[in-house]
Amino acid sequence: MPFHPACHSYEPVTIADRLFLDLRRAILEGELPAGKKISEPELASVYGVSRGSLREAISKLENCNLVTRRPNIGARIVSFSTDQLMEIYQIREAMEGMAARLAAKNMTEAELAHLKSLVARHKDSMSHTERLNKTDYSQDADLDFHFCIIQGSKNQRLLTMLCQDLYDLVRFYRMRLSPAFSSTAMQEHELIVQALERGDGEMAELLMRYHVRASRDRAKQRLESMSPEELGNYH
Amino acid sequence: MPFHPACHSYEPVTIADRLFLDLRRAILEGELPAGKKISEPELASVYGVSRGSLREAISKLENCNLVTRRPNIGARIVSFSTDQLMEIYQIREAMEGMAARLAAKNMTEAELAHLKSLVARHKDSMSHTERLNKTDYSQDADLDFHFCIIQGSKNQRLLTMLCQDLYDLVRFYRMRLSPAFSSTAMQEHELIVQALERGDGEMAELLMRYHVRASRDRAKQRLESMSPEELGNYH
DNA sequence: AGAGAGGAGATTGTCGACAATTTTATTTCA
DNA sequence: TGAAATAAAATTGTCGACAATCTCCTCTCT
Structure with missing residues (x-):
């Protein structure tokens, strides 16, 4: 069964999954503003998870094209254009x-x-x-x-x-x-x-x-x- | 600049990037057979990297649809159909x-x-x-x-x-x-x-x-x- | 004053260890 | 004998610490 977060039903089983859904909602609803840089230490402490799990969630967000990532620089919320x-x-x-x-x-x-x-x-x-x-x-x-x-x-x-x-x-x-x-x-x-x-x-x-x-x-x-x-x- | 491994030029800067390219080539050339389960500890030791880096590379392979992943079970090379x-x-x-x-x-x-x-x-x-x-x-x-x-x-x-x-x-x-x-x-x-x-x-x-x-x-x-x-x- | 070099601080990348879950092997009972 | 329960082993998920890199500020020199 492929990975279909957007397709009406998707049970998060792992921490990274739950985090991914939370961040996804936050981005879509504008809670995290477009174009904003993501600070891994900050977000990790806000959500009370380790940086490793956060990074995996960010990776999933990158798949959905909601964030862009550059090596050694970091991730940004996609910007409006x-x-x-x-x-x-x-x-x-x-x-x-x-x-x-x-x-x-x-x-x-x-x-x-x-x-x-x-x-x-x-x-x-x-x-x-x-x-x-x-x-x-x-x-x-x-x-x-x-x-x-x-x-x-x-x-x-x-x-x-x-x-x-x-x-x-x-x-x-x-x-x-x-x-x-x-x-x-x-x-x-x-x-x-x-x-x-x-x-x-x-x-x-x-x-x-x-x-x-x-x-x-x-x-x-x-x-x-x-x-x-x-x-x-x-x- | 978006992430374009397939587009003729892509300089791997991080370990996970290099690993991703290696694994991608191995999959495409059939070195890693279609449908095979990926063992994280085994592959990590073969390539001499940590499991964390390997997991990030696998995540990138998942984006390219070359492997599928299921929580708590693992990753498999995509199978021929x-x-x-x-x-x-x-x-x-x-x-x-x-x-x-x-x-x-x-x-x-x-x-x-x-x-x-x-x-x-x-x-x-x-x-x-x-x-x-x-x-x-x-x-x-x-x-x-x-x-x-x-x-x-x-x-x-x-x-x-x-x-x-x-x-x-x-x-x-x-x-x-x-x-x-x-x-x-x-x-x-x-x-x-x-x-x-x-x-x-x-x-x-x-x-x-x-x-x-x-x-x-x-x-x-x-x-x-x-x-x-x-x-x-x-x- | 402005441009460039240098360094302190912060951020990302990488790693090994521990916890949770799954898989496999073994035992037990009908 | 076969199926269900149980225990052991292996695998994946999660975490905190350290190393490498980037960013920003300060200082220096022209």
Whole structure:
């Protein structure tokens, strides 16, 4: 069973594992600011563990691309960069497009039903804005949708690469931008589901690629409308 | 500067780095057999280093997907599996297709010239089969071609993900199959270069995807023609 | 005053020893 | 005889101490 911290269930058995999850959460939620240098002695004493265990946790964070490390110098939390975010969207376009194509062929009935219920629930929660506000909605709903399809592709390596190497970065950026809430995105989701129902892999890929491209454009627009102070917090 | 062991130059500064490169080579060349369990005390004494340094090196190997680790149980060299190889080709089709599309727009003149010289040299060496045999030719030529285009995409994250997370696995399998030598593949390379010269990203992506799919089919055919004993060596 | 050399302090890399867990071998009982 | 329980051995996880390297401050010289 591969190492899937991002994939909804992961029982930490060792100290380094628990530490990894704690630090990961701290980074994603902004508790540890972007670009900050990690002091091994300091963090180790804060969390009450040895430097060895901490170093192993940092190594895991490096795998998720949440920190970068340089020999004899140290580790830094990844820093916010518009260009890097755009790069990530390009990769998602390619990989998730392929995932959608494969999912159209390989998804089980149960998985498809679950995906449909997801989309229906999102649609429902959107019309009840008095109970669930936009932030609540898009906190994880969008990622759940994408995760479902990746899982449905039945390509284990694709799942691992996306969840392990890319999605934590996606979360990192998403936490630092306004939530990507848009009824347009939800309509795109519905179209994708319809293509998956028909088993039309070609169309599912095209629609997914369009969706990721459109999301990238929306993110870019949002970035450009943000004030320099807002952005400055993360540089 | 990101961590790019696979990308042609990487100066090991620390003991764990040197060890990582040694072990990586040993795995790729089959010195350490596929599927074998790694004994930390044994390997540490063989290489004359402490277990701590070895563990850090193993952690790096895990990033490259050359070993898998389970808590309290240990690390194993990745094992040979036809299904997994097919999965990798699907991912390469998506990612390298995107790389070709981007390279058509972003490649510099110098990079394009270098790519053309690469293809010309390959073509030349193919006609002099008395001096360079097939194994010599395809040892790294094909990977050089693909690496060039990925680099030309100017998407740093794409480069990292392919070189760090996928290409070592590609090498792992390539070493264990007959060399992927085919004049058809070389013709496909030429067509891709022509599309890149024209700056036709759409066509470059289509041709690259076709090329990767075709390479996958060729690999599959080769696998099915191999005797069970040959395959058995790597299970 | 500014640039460069030198040294004190702090940080990262490396190591061996101990603790916790797993694996293997042995014994015991139905 | 075979399966479950138990004990012994081996392996992995964790820790603190020491060595190597980097960083920053101070001092010197032009």
